[in-house]
Amino acid sequence: MTEHEHTKCQSLLVYLSEYVDGDLSRDLCDEIENHLAECRDCHVVMVTLRKTISLYHAAAAGQADVPGIVRERLFHTLDLDTYLRD
């Protein structure tokens, strides 16, 4: 991190996850945004954190359902074969 107000970077970092989720009060958001505007390193951490989360959301959205054979074995184990085609 850069030399300026190093302690501020650390103290605001703990709020970054909630900031990215939009779960913080307006006051705290303003404080973070003022800091991000003047601190390039924290800005990079914030945008790459946001991108990291959005990539995982995108990857999770494309996850396949339970494979047919796995579902068949599950219904068999649970003695629910009769309902397999429902």
Add this chain to the structure above:
Amino acid sequence: MYKDKPEISLEALLAGNQAEFSRMVNTFSGSIYRMAVYMLADTADAEDVLQNTFLKAFQHLKEFEGRSHLSTWLYRIAANEALMMIRKRRPEVSRVDLQNQDQDDHDYTPVQLTDWCCLPEQELLSTESRAVLDQAVQRLPEILRIVFILRDLQGLSIQQTSQVLNLTGSAVKTRLLRARLRLREDLSGYFGQQVTGKAEKGMKHD
């Protein structure tokens, strides 16, 4: 992702209605299977977790008092099954302690400071990149991994995640932050190299 819809009738389940139990399995098996695959990175182990979750749900249905959502209760059984599976794999770890271990401040210090958001989406979500994403999740300690999976990959709220894991909301938030920062470091290491590589290539062409 996390909806008890169509509403499952607890009354019918308790009365031993098999069609209703089968509807419950159909409604929640996808989420539980995906959670287990993410947690264990092994489809055979994930299938065991899936089966054990519904077997235990069937056995203990009478103990479910309806104080939480059915999905929360099923996720709780599944999360415990997955953590037990991890313990079985590594018997030297006597137990995965979910209630403790919130004191690692080193996780909070970002090291990778390259902005890689400029990379095109098809590179960020290529097959190779997706493998990097999955590997990064596997490198998370179990107590962070389960929180990240429930919240960010399964779409549960902070409150729902805390109910599943029997943790306070603030413990969930702390672990989520630590998990996300670790993943950001890992991904920045990988994607940052691609940005640097492109910049070097560009300079050679100039």
